[in-house]
Amino acid sequence: MTFISILLALLIEQLKPLRADNPIYTQIQNLANKIEASFNAGTVKHGRLGWWLVVGLLTIPTALIYWLCLRLSPFAALAWNVLIVYLTLGFRRYSHYFTSIQLALSSGDDDAARRYLAEWTHLDTSDMDVSEISRLTVERALMATHRNVFGVFFWFLMPVGPACAVMYRVAEYLARAWTEPEHMQDEAFGQYATKVFYWIDWVPARLTAVAFAVVGNFEDAVYSWRNYADRWKDEVVGIILSAGGGALGVRLGEPEEKAMILQADASAVDIDSLDLESQPGTEATPRALQSAVGLVWRALLLWMLLLALLSFAVWI
Numbered sequence: 001m002t003f004i005s006i007l008l009a010l011l012i013e014q015l016k017p018l019r020a021d022n023p024i025y026t027q028i029q030n031l032a033n034k035i036e037a038s039f040n041a042g043t044v045k046h047g048r049l050g051w052w053l054v055v056g057l058l059t060i061p062t063a064l065i066y067w068l069c070l071r072l073s074p075f076a077a078l079a080w081n082v083l084i085v086y087l088t089l090g091f092r093r094y095s096h097y098f099t100s101i102q103l104a105l106s107s108g109d110d111d112a113a114r115r116y117l118a119e120w121t122h123l124d125t126s127d128m129d130v131s132e133i134s135r136l137t138v139e140r141a142l143m144a145t146h147r148n149v150f151g152v153f154f155w156f157l158m159p160v161g162p163a164c165a166v167m168y169r170v171a172e173y174l175a176r177a178w179t180e181p182e183h184m185q186d187e188a189f190g191q192y193a194t195k196v197f198y199w200i201d202w203v204p205a206r207l208t209a210v211a212f213a214v215v216g217n218f219e220d221a222v223y224s225w226r227n228y229a230d231r232w233k234d235e236v237v238g239i240i241l242s243a244g245g246g247a248l249g250v251r252l253g254e255p256e257e258k259a260m261i262l263q264a265d266a267s268a269v270d271i272d273s274l275d276l277e278s279q280p281g282t283e284a285t286p287r288a289l290q291s292a293v294g295l296v297w298r299a300l301l302l303w304m305l306l307l308a309l310l311s312f313a314v315w316i
Helices: 002-015 023-039 044-072 074-088 095-106 110-121 130-156 161-177 191-200 202-215 218-231 235-248 256-263 286-315
Strands: none
Touching: 002 074, 002 130, 002 286, 023 044, 023 161, 044 074, 044 161, 044 191, 074 130, 074 161, 095 110, 095 130, 095 286, 110 130, 130 161, 130 202, 130 235, 130 286, 161 191, 191 202, 202 218, 202 235, 202 286, 218 235, 235 286
């Protein structure tokens, strides 16, 4: 049932992608905002209480409905599974940005590519060259694929899969919503959301990196993962981008030491000693976008093949 649920949800999403501003996501955002406004007293314990309240309000009903569907019939449970996977997966939810940037770069319209990238990342892209646009686009695509597809896959395979998939997506959203906005960056309220999502995402992140390595340049992916992942401030981002970049043969990411140079006086730092160019691969180009598409699809097929074999083994 798990394999069929994911396969049907992927097929439906190819025909009818779920918009990022759909009513269900809007209601979840409103709920998170209300809980933050009501519980944020500037302490970690209030953030913990708010996190469990939001997650509980969304996952417990999902689990109860799944249990009820199982009692009714396998087909009802299958329909509920497909609906939840469709709502939690995001394989094509942000693909229009990626496609628009890719087409703009291919046609030589760099200004349009900068505009699309700014809309997607909310960064100042006015001074970015083609290489930086390509790099950031590939980075965002790999991270979005992990958190909107492969992370959901992993947790959907757990017992009470629909509730676990909802838990993963809600935890990922709260980790962003309660820490990334400017007024929340120095707040203790979002620290628990960040910490708990780190552990929720610990295994899926590494499985995603393994999948990229298997379907890409395995040796460079593993080498980059082992030697360069810890150069990023965010461990998960470092693992996925170092492995993904190695698999693609492209240098990705903004290592921590490079960020330090950008934020400090570069003349006071021995740039040569940092060896920023030693990571395997070349600078990102528009061709890297097409390579990234192939890498993601191959990784998806690998996950589906393994899931099909697992399902067949269980059935036997």
